[in-house]
Amino acid sequence: VRIVKAWQANDKIVAMTGDGVNDAPSLKQADIGIGMGITGTEVSKGASDMVLADDNFATIVEAVKQGRKVFSNIQKAILYLMSCNVGEVLTVFMMTMLGWDILEPVQLLWINLVTDTLPAIALGVEPVEDGIMDRKPRGKKSNFFSGGVASSIIYQGILEGVLVLGAYQFGLHVGPHINNPQLQHGDALTMAFLTLGLIQLFHAFNSKYIHQSIFRKHTFSNKWFNGAILIAAVIMASVELPFMTKLFDVTELDPIQWLVILCAGVLMILIVELVKLVQRSMGKR
Template identity: 60%
Template structure:
């Protein structure tokens, strides 16, 4: 195949919206390597011209290395999606909570509470989600198109419904605490603790978009386990440690009240699992997983 024909073949596939990769090692491969979306040169046998025209160079000239690189790239992209899903759903939940509370005339969270939750529950779990291992079926998935974004493959609808759930549970615990205990400060404290713990439990939800958390490996990421534990200690510490809780204007709940907080917080996993099950059984999960969001 002449160099001109190689370029024409690549352009033909690109005109159909395909992402094209090209491997080559000679001077005559340089034009097609440059034209391809991903030009792969050979590090040992390749000429300097072909290496210069390539986007990636195989140091060992082993084509299996390309498969490893693709798998790593898919893992990185998926992990970024998980972090984006986690952060946006958490922040959406906070926005909806404050918006609804304002409409109802509730003082559900103080500014210092929001700042502490964002510092403690956003930073560490989001970083840990970026260290997730590749999912078993990552190489069985079809390649992404050029229109793919971090909100594709069902991420956007997941962010929306999960943010609503987080908000609903936080508003519920505040209302329930007010009805049962008739202490405004205690109701705020329980809402503060619940919102923070909901987000920590939810970090495990986003490990899988549609797959059940319990059929996968829920605790295989030691970084996420450690981040969730550290964040929980920091969150609860400001509530129970004397002096610090005065600064945050919170009061330590009793053991039964903590039990209620934990039950409502953990229900985010139960609710998301039920919705995932419904999406899988209805076939919507397959459709959404192929959805492209620009």
């Protein structure tokens, strides 16, 4: 008990294993008491927070590994969802403040329906990252916004909004309706709508790693994530089908306009990768 208290006095999270009656006080004092499921007495099991069913200490290490994976995946989902929503809010706010035409409510609802479901869920089942057990313990005061997540949400949301506004401006000057201002505005709004939706799918790849680069062999190892992005992209692009354009108040875009949208998505990845590179050079992992 004195050893457990000494570690706790140094702000450490203490796990204590035990199997005998005499271990019960220290199992109770520890932050996580772990009783032995095979050789442990009923008293030690009762005093524990969890029971190690196979009495194998390697299982504890694996549990820590899986726990870190769960925490990391929740962080990724939060980073993705909140940065995307910051981008949406910023886009609508700036378009309103500048007196531009703004996106329709049905368009924003469609974006949220497509991007906030399958991709976010798929991020929650990402496999364990390489080197996750080499990281230092998070500490008692850490939360899901720690480790650079909060700052990433802000700058990535702003970046997303800027790219969407840029696509809108491009839409006013490119395409087949240059001589028809009304149709040109429709094209620009459609480009803003599709850019806002599809750029979030590009950004989902950024969210797979908080500070590490996505240009690695394991980036596409999660088949659920790959499938979710593909399905979401098809659903998002389906608004361009002839029978869907009136429903979502969009126009049919030409290849040049689609190229602008795809370039915005690629820029989202490249700029975030550049920021991550700078962060890693500053020692963030």
